[in-house]
Amino acid sequence: MNNEHSCEAGVGAGAGACREGALRPYLEGYSRGNPAALRALRGYDWRAAALGALRRRQARLLGVLDDATLMQLARGTLNLGASAARIADELEEKQDPVAKP
Secondary structure, rough: OOHHHHHHOOOEEEOHHHHHHHHHHHHHHOOOOOHHHOOOOOOOHHHHHHHOOOOOHHHHHHHOHHHHHHHHHHHOOOOOHHHHHHHHHHHHHHHHOOOOO
């Protein structure tokens, strides 16, 4: 397992430090060296905010789809997740044409 994936997944002894390391430049820039500005961020529900941000990012894809496709998704007659997985599998097969067992 490489360090990049272990950091993203939160696996391993140094995972917390790894994740914090990704935040460091943003937080230092935000605070401009002002510790009080950073401490003010402590009470906010960042987990809920991050979940909301992820949902908004996922929903942006819907904005480029035509009305007919959106209706199929809304009715449940088309499954975007299943379609994405199937297309990903096809792309991987094209990149690595070795037959799977």
